[in-house]
Structure formats: structure tokens, C-alpha cells
Amino acid sequence: MARFILPFVIFMIVATFLYVGLGLNPREVPSPLVGKPAPEFSLPQLYEPDKQLSLQDMKGQVWLFNVWASWCTACEYEHPLFMELSRRNTVPIYGMNYKDKPEDAKAWLRRHGNPYTLVVSDAEGRVGIDYGVYGVPETYLIDKQGVIRYKRIGGVTEKDLSETILPLVKELQAK
């Protein structure tokens, strides 16, 4: 009898795993970059293309790095949050305009408002590759030493901001 019940037992174990699996999201991939130094970059600024901004310029402050594009509809959803955040002046937001045309990007910012301290253009997406960008928008929180502390793939929500990002900003700024 015992060996004939075995298929049933194995199946029930598998079914339990499948049940647990239903509650998990396979797309939620933690970034291997979290806890590692942010990749170096040096990119032209959107409004003054002959000036460059590099990672070195950012040392000593805690900052948010938001990857966006004018062709990205999901960016429109998170944008109001950044507008409000910039008014509160708690943490500087730097934008990286990803695979976009400068005219389109500027027009988009005119229409939706500009929450960014500075915007850099990554027209060919080369820096995006270093940062492992595989969907726009993505947002990174980088600390005073230039280490990535948090990464959000997809639009930032109010909950992410109030429960994760802002407490983390406070903690990192105090260090």
C-alpha cells in the first residue's frame, strides 16, 4: 500500500508549493546592484549639452536617480509624486533621460513640470546598460559614498515613497 500512496504524497507536496507560488511575484527581481557602488557615468546635461555631469560630482550627498523618457507612459503616473517631492526639498532628484530626443524630453518637462535638480541625457542607452535598466521608469537611491541603496523597477508609488524611500533617505542622510 505504502508505495502506491507515494505518487499522491509527492503531488500534494508539489501542490503546496504551487499554492505558495501563487502569492509570489516572479517578476520582482532584486537588483544585483543594490549594496554595490553605482556604476560610473559621465553624461551631457539636457539643457546644457556641452556640460557633463558625472558620478564624482554627486559624492557627499544622498540623491535619487530617476530614469525616464518622454515616450514612457508609466512615467506620467509617477511624475506628480516627484513634483511634490521636489517642492518638499528633502532629497534632490536627478533625472536620466533614456533613449530619447532632447526636444521631446524638454517638451515633455514643459508640459508635466520639471522636478529634477539636473537632467542628463543617455540618448543611446549606454549608461542604462551599466545600470541594468530593462524597463523605464526605474529609480535608484544612491548614498553619500556613491553606493546604490535601493532600486525600484517600474513606477514609484506613494507607498514606496512614504514607507521605503523617505525613511531610507532620512537614515542615510544622518550617517
Place this chain on the structure above:
Amino acid sequence: MIPEIGHFALIIALFLALCLGVLPIIGAARDNAVLSDTARPLAYGQFVLLAIAFLCLTYAFVADDFSVLYVAHHSNSQLPVIYKISAVWGGHEGSLLLWAFLLGGWILAVAVYSKHLPGEMVARVLGVMGLVSVGFLLFMLLTSNPFDRLLPAAADGRDLNPLLQDPGLVIHPPMLYMGYVGFSVAFAFAIAALLGGRLDATWARWSRPWTTVAWVFMTAGISIGSWWAYYELGWGGWWFWDPVENASFMPWLIGTALIHSLAVTEKRGAFKSWTVLLAIAAFSLSLLGTFLVRSGVLTSVHSFAADPKRGIFILSFLVVVIGASLLLFAWRAPKIGLGGKFDLLSREALLLSNNVLLSVATASVFIGTLYPLFMDALGYGKLSVGPPYFEAVFVPLIVPMVLMMGLGPLARWKKFALPELAKRVRWAFASALLIALLLPLTMGEWSAMIALGLLLAFWIIATMILSLHERLGGHGNFMQRARGQSLSYYGTQVAHLGVAIFIIGVTLVSGYETERDVRMDVGDTLQAGGYEFRFNGVTDVQGPNYTAAKGRVSVSKNGKPVTELFPEKRQYHTSGMPMTEAAISTGFLGDLYVSLGEPIPGSTGAWAVRVYIKPFVDWIWAGTLLMGLGGVLAVSDRRYRMRRRTTTNILAAGSK
């Protein structure tokens, strides 16, 4: 109005399925012929209603009824009519309806072609299939109704995913589903045998042709899917070990084990409980595939939109169907007994070993597919298992499997003497080994993996020739002897030859393919695999519902023109999705494959162009075609003359 008729037909079909699932089974248990005899009329009625529902949805697509939510999501007025029809199964809800409709068709076929079976067996088989149907119809009506309205109606539809706008995808899902659903027949026969306690060889004899037909459909469905991926996705690959591919591969592997096991159970009365378990497993894995694709537990290119409510429903359904069957198995199987005895060296033993290897192969695919989920559920984080795992576990399993496959048809039932068999096959083995060692030298680089692959393939071919020689050779009338062999003997040989051809294709394409990925300006040439590819630029062309950049690449060899290839990069109007259409020149000895990447920004007409030379790649699908043909020959055997019409009938139903 039409969609409401479809919805209503589904509800009545559910009611009939419920009756079908309950009344005949009670009738069979209580020897009540009146209840048992309800099975056939209920099966006919259910099929008619499902056909009405299916036609209603098809009508909604063809008539561009965008007040139906599902149509608005998966069609568009610009879509060519053939794709409007195939869009019926282009999404979750409609493909479920196809599932249910095909299941109705299989139930109908069993009802019609089971006149020679005892009434109580028919009642149980149809009853079990009715219960399966209840599950799918409930699932559809509760969580995924294809007839849901969208009010106010959309002005136009969102369009069918451009990836699915392809002839391959018109027939791939129906074929594959015919296979998935077809395994429900073997399952129902096994459950009916367990319920009735009649576990002699008869159930195996009855369910054997049905299983083979389902297996043929599945073989065809998987091959078409693989062929489609090869020419449509533009990566030049033919199998990606994607979770959803694995979901179809697992029931295929177990189904392969099942058809061999059924042969032994029918002929020798051996491995009876093992065969029952395989029949349950093949259909369970078909159901599991449905769960994996539709619940969103795994990431895959094929996944339908995930919805946790659906996941919970299918999982509960799985637990009820598979759990109950396995409990029934645990309860009844100990009484089955061992059946015919056989020696450690016998055809039975060879078949059993291959059965075990096929099951282990299935288990390894299963583990590889679900491993990320297991690890995640246990809190070890996210990870994925890729082709390296599958290739590492598969090759060691294939080697002994193929070696025994060559011996199986030559060995005697019950007992054979090893020295005698070894003597018979020694020339076959020696010639296979010689070819495997020498052939790679003529093709380029010699490598052990290629030699191994060729050894396996030529071993099958050599033993096949040996078997034909032993049966047909000698003095006298050759034709008479050739006609004297059964079609199922030829079926076995053809299917095994298919495996050999398949192995040759896989071995040579993975060993000798050339891939070049380069930037090409207009007029640039590229040398690859002895061919010269010249890029003549790109022109814009207009399709029915897309605009395309069409490249022109002329291919020559030693200065002589060979062919012209026209790869396209399409932009579909409604979805805005870019699609790569590779251009392939197919040949007996291999393919020339060109696909367009991206235009190079800032250049004048330069593109990233990808060129592959794929030697013998089409042998892969030629092999699977032969495997399927072998199955068709086997079910056309004289023994099944009664049931021969069944097959053609099902084939006709499948092409609808």
C-alpha cells in the same frame, strides 16, 4: 445577441457536463442501465452546445463585434480574416473555450466509436471525461467568460499580438490542445478501469489507439511551435527550455512512455499498475501545463495575463482531479497484481528501462521548470534555471535511452540471450561507430559531442536496417514478406527513424552553425560559411495592417548567385509593436537565415544584420514529422480497422 447565445450555450453545456459526470458513473456503479445509457446522448448534446458557443465567438470576431471585451482586446478591424478566426484562441478566455470545445469533440468521438465496448465501461469513461469538462466550463464561466460585454463598445479593437499573426500560430494551439485534451481519453480509461476494478489488459487495448492519436497531435503541435519560434522570433533558436515549452514537453515525454507501456500491458499483461500511473501522469501534466501558463507563477514569454483568482481555481481543480485519481490509484492499484513475468534480459525489461528513463527525464524537466518557484517559496530568493541545466541532465539520459531503443525492436519478449543479441547487432554497432567517427572529419572540426550524437543516430538507423533485413530479407518473394509485416511494425520503425533524423539535426546544427551579427552599409558584403552575403539596402513596404522595412540581401557562393533573401522589420499599426521577420532559405543540407536588427542611427541606410548558417536544421522537424507519421501508421494497423475511421474523424475535427 449572438454573444449572449454563446454564453447561454456554455451554461447549458456545463449543466449537461454535470449530468454526464454524475449519472453514468452512478449507473455503472449500481448496474442501472437506464442511467448508464444517458452517457451517449449527453455527450452528443454537450458537443453541440460547445460547438454553438465556439461558433458564436468566432462570429463575434469575424463581424468585428467590439462590444465583446475579449474581441476588443484581441482583434482589430484591419486584421486579415484568417487571423480574426485564429484570434479566437489568441488569448486566455478564447483558448479555454477551444480547450473545452476540443474536449467536447474527444468525448463525442469516444461516444461514437465505442460501440464494441461494454456499456458500463463506456459509461465510466464518458463520465470521467464529463467531470473534466465540468471543471473547465466552471473555470471559464466563473473567472474567464469570453462573452463578457464591453459597454459602451470600443471603436476599434486593440489588435492581436503581432507575434501571433502568423500561419504557424493559426495551427499550433489547436494541434497542441488536441494532444493535451486527447490524453484525457487515456486518463478516463485508466480511471474507469480503476473504478470498475477491471484491471486486465483490455483497458490498455481500448485506450491504446486513442493515446497514440493524442500523442501524434501533441508531437505535431510541439514541432509547429518550435518551427514557429525558429523563423518568427529572429534568434535562430528552435527550443528555449522556456517554462511553457517545458509544460508541453513533459506530457509529451510521459505520453511517449505511456504508448510504449500500453504496448507491453496489452501484449504481455505486464506493468499494469505502472501503465495506469503513466496514464494519470500524462493528463495531470497536461493540466499542470494549463496551470503554469495561466496562473502567472512562472515568468515566460508565453504567459497569459496573470490573475490570482484564476490561479486558485485551477490549482483547486488540479488538486481535486489529480489528488482524487492518485488516491483512487493508491486504493485500487495494490489489487492489480504483477501480470506477465519477464526476464531481466527481455524486450519488456528494455521497454521498462526506457520508461523509467523517460520518467526521469520528465522529472528533471519538472524540477528545472519549477525550481525557481520552489526556491522562491522557501525564501531562498529568485533565480532561474537555463538551458545549461537542461542540456547537462538531458544528454546523459538520452544516451542509454537511444542505445536501448535500437535493441528494443530486435529483442525477444520474455527472455533473450545476450550473446546471441550482441552477435546479431555487432555489425550494426561497428558501422554506426565508424560513420560517427569519420563523418565529422568531412564536415569540419571533429568533436566528441558531435561523434556521440552521430553514433546514437546511426545506431538507430543501423539497427533498423538490421531489423528490416531480418524480417524481409532472404530468398523468395520480398514484396509478400514486406506486406506481411503489420503497419504497427512499420510505425515503430518510422517513428524511431524520426528520432535518428532529429538527433542528426540537433547534433549538426549545434556543432556547425555559424552566426554573424554585424553592421552593414548598403553594398557591404559579409563572408560566412563559404557564402557571401551582400546587403542591398532597405525599402519601405506596406502590409495589410503594418508597415515594413524590407531588406534585400543577395547570397552567392564562389561568385555564383545562390538566392535573394528579404528579411523584414515590421511595425504593426495598432499596437505599434516592432516585429522581426527573418528571411530563410531552406535547403536539404541546411538553412541560410538572415534577420534585420535595428537601423544604425546617424548612418545612411546602414542596419545591424544578423546572419546564420544552420546546417541540417530542418532535419529536426523532419524527424518530428516522421515520429508523428510513425504514430499515424501505428493507429492505421489492421487491428484497429474498426477504429480507423475514428482517427480520420478526429483529424477532420482537429482541422476545423
